[in-house]
Amino acid sequence: MTELFLQLMRPFAMVTFGLLRRFQRRTGILPTWYFFAIAKFIPMTAYELLITRQCSSGREVLLFRRPDDDRYWPGMWHYPGTVVRTGDRGDDVWRRLSIEVGVPIKTSELRLIRTRIGINERGSSVFLIHHLESGDTANFPEGRFFPVTAIPQNTVAECARTIAECLSR
Secondary structure, three states: OHHHHHHHHHHHHHHHHHHHHHHHHHHOOOOHHHHHHHHOOOOEEEEEEEEEEEEOOEEEEEEEEOOOOOOOOOOOEEOOEEEOOOOOOOOHHHHHHHHHHOOOOOHHHOEEEEEEEEEEOOEEEEEEEEEEEOOOOOOOOOOEEEEOOOOOOOEOHHHHHHHHHHHOO
8 A cells, every 4th residue: 555655646746846946946945835844854954153242241142033923933032043955055054144143244253162963843953053252333133132141031942042051151
C-alpha cells in the first residue's frame, strides 16, 4: 500500500518541486507556506544577532517586537535572526539582518558567542548566535533597547534564555 501511494504521488511531487524551484530561482526566496512546511522536517541553520550597548544605567540589549499576526510568536519580543536560504552566498545573511535591524552590520565587529541545537515551534535548528556591541548613539528604527536584567515578559523563551546565559554576567 505504501509503495503504491509513493508511486502515485511521485508525479505530483515532481511537478510541485519543479514549480517551487522555478519560483525560487526567479524571486530568490521560497514561498512562506513552503518554508514552514519543510522547516518541520529539515533542520535549519539560523544566524541570530544580540546587539548590546553600555549605558550609564548598565548594559542593554536590542529587541524587536514580532507582528501581532506572526504565526508562531505573535506580539513577542526577540533579537533579530534569519535562516540560511538555498543559494545564499557570502554575506547574504548579514545583508538580510542589516535590513531587519535598519543599519549596516560590519561583519568585522561580530563575535560568535554561542552555538545551540534546538527545537522550537517551527522545527529543529542549529543556531549561530553572534554578538555586536553598539555605540550609545546608534539608532535602530525598528527596535528598542532594554536593560539586560529587565527584558519584557513576553520575550520569546529561547531569546530570553540566551540573553540570561550570555549577557547577564
